[in-house]
Amino acid sequence: MSPSLKAATAVGVLLLATACGSSNGSGSDASGLNPPDLKAQEKLGKTEGEVNLIAWAGYVEDGANNPDVDWVSDFEKETGCQVNTKTAASSDEMVSLMKTGQYDAVSASGDASLRLIASGDAAPVNTDLTPNYADVFEGLKNKDWNTVNDVAYGVPHGRGANLLMYNTEKVKPAPTSWSAVFDKGSEYKGKVTAYDSPIYIADAALYLMATQPDLGIKNPYALDRKQFDASVALLKEQNANIGEYWSDYLKEISAFKSGDSVVGTTWQVIVNAAKAEKAPVEAVLPEEGATGWSDTWMLSAKAEHPNCAYKWMDWIISPEVNAQVAEYFGEAPSNARSCELTADKDHCATYHASDEAYWKNVHYWTTPISQCIDGRTDTQCVPYAEWVQAWTGIKG
Template structure:
């Protein structure tokens, strides 16, 4: 115990030192220092690396009729590569990789542009380099625009306008009747005094900025709140929007971040209405009856800007791309493909012409964002980063983006899942090494062997040196860095990490009820899974170890490990199909005359976890049972003990380490998993909060602090297991 205390003290000291040494004066304002300004375009570097929304950089691979990338490459000699992002926070994270030297530019929306500008991640440009600025729609004009604060700051112009559009209400025209005129069908549990008929078949955008959509709705339906701007919310106003979104959650089939998720939902009719982008409508209409409307309360929207990194590796190619994307022909192609309006007003006629008959009417409709309509653009509440400064006489009483991100985590609990990756390695040249060793003179080998025999510590050092170094640097080093990062925090405006000691992340975990609930929920399900797998696994292990003949034992053991040969995701998706509404389980219950739907409940998550980790529990118990000497059982019988007493007094105490060892696997794997919850359930687990903090919220310090929670839980669990002798059975 003394060693454990000493280790904790050392870790704490290291964290404090790391936090102190890493302190920095991260800017928290709106970019007071003069930015880097590009005022000339030189010779292209031959390459260009972009971050973009899907549909913004088509190269003909999706449809050969839509390709504006290859003409640019042929024109400039700059080879384009693109990384697509699903959220603005993901774009900010990508742009900051390698100190901003990985990517050249980004097609950023307003809730990303302000962060990038304040963080000094993007450079300003001289508008004189881009002749098409004269044709940009008036609200977005850099000098005289009324809706340009997302890219014009302190007189500096950070990029060139690209496309703009609304976040409108899309609905299934066959299933949603009459056509909606209000957002109430997505927010209200009752409509006209009756239960909302679309409950469970609605969707919403998975991003903290969606809180603004709720604020727009409340601005009309609860005027007493005094909301004037959906991005300038005081604590009470934000709480009202959060309450509305929490009440909305049961009405939703799912949140979407990847636009194809909503399209798929409309195609399979699991979604009938929800917030959408123009590209969602454009491609939903190909296979499902869909339309869009601007509800009476109004809508949020976005005006995207191509911005150049302050440390762009290929700045001239990026400037050429920015110049190219302002051309009306290019924006017209994007407009037809994506469904958005081009910032260059000359693109509108070209869009209408490309659409053919009826194009003039379409381009002046919600489907193409009323292209060129100044009043419509001014009516949009364009995305921007919430700040503490309200922008009026309320001063700094508004809630900044960090609070919005925290509230969004409380609302959604978990987000839809994304990616896994695997790496493999080989060991070439092994035969040559062995061959060289064999060819070495016997005398040398003997002398080396004798020397190492006389110096056991040196021999041990040579054996364990490399793996020990790896353990110290990679494993423990990573833990120390994580531990130190947990005591840092994000700047509320720039989103940059402030490397100064702070307990704010831990205070947030303790003070916010949703995080306490997540911890209790995760630990509770982990314990339930471990207990269930012990109950299910013990009879199988006992049969294999004590009762089954040799051949049958082999068959049983193969059957136990056989599921592990299948891909982890395949097994999860198989259970998702079984448990989903209309799936096999529901069908079986229906045949028995019962209506039972497990769906995405915690019960479904518990079932899948139990299935996944059951082999890991059975095998240690099997190993423990196999080691119980038969002579002890015979002695117990000779002394008059019956079967149950023999099990309770002889067998069970001997196999407790094996049971605890199996429970370690089930408990720890459940505690850290987030894929199952994303694919099967809806409630948040610890892993989901960490994942969302890294991905959606881009809050690495909070993710590190929250990652210490399962570390602490498992430390206690492993200490108890060690005291019970479980490590001997691993």
């Protein structure tokens, strides 16, 4: 089994955040967001003996799922910090758990990160206290989803793009555009699949950004009412052709193997696993670009074990550990030095880890807020709560 398929088997049902993304690779400061005035820790103190984490499945492995997959035990031995992990299935769950004050750090996706910053549940992070941050790809630093007013609120963990996967025997010619699931979706009626999350509205907005420039969309997560309504309308039209909305990692693989799905959104790790199971699939980053995700380890403003949490954040982005996590989970590592240490020497090439030109066409998840994060000040944008409501209507 490939490392990606092992991860799928060990994790079982793997859900990423119902998340939101930012614009492209350009830096920003989440314009209009005014978080509480919290100060970052200035120096490390004595470690507290334990750390309580909230994480996506596959991010904090101690050998329990697979005895060969363990980057927690050495951390505990080296730091004296016992790791206690709560695995979360959604960003909403992560936000709720962080509000309890019982956890020290969280592996937040873009929709959770800005919510945690705005509410004061996440603390600014002094990246000088995480030496491995220096080796993080520049394309992941100081971004809309992890930085506000030039203040960092965490350390980047990894990244991935939301790709277009297709059955090579059924979908011809090979698609190069998201039109395959929007304008041409009727050709594959009942066999189109889409990610089951309110953030998928951004995928429609991204397509409209390229195909209907008169709408003036500059950022698929900064939509005024007209732009938002147009995106929702496109998805309601698409609904007639959808066979299944997927959130279950393994079910999408099964659907492409059986032929129940022939075209739709996916992640590179799913492509790899599907190919390993002999499904006739390929995937492409369409000409319009794509949405994508980058997770950030964030520190709770109420952390009872902040020194152990800092040790963990530095550990998880260290070259060797970040390589292990990225390969097991199926993503591009955040640490540039990790690419020399993956067991599969082609891993970073497969996931475009150092290809910043590739990532410039990926619009990372970031929370939609009423202040338009594309810089507009003369209008309000539709906040995430309304995206959630609209998604229910889209699915019918």
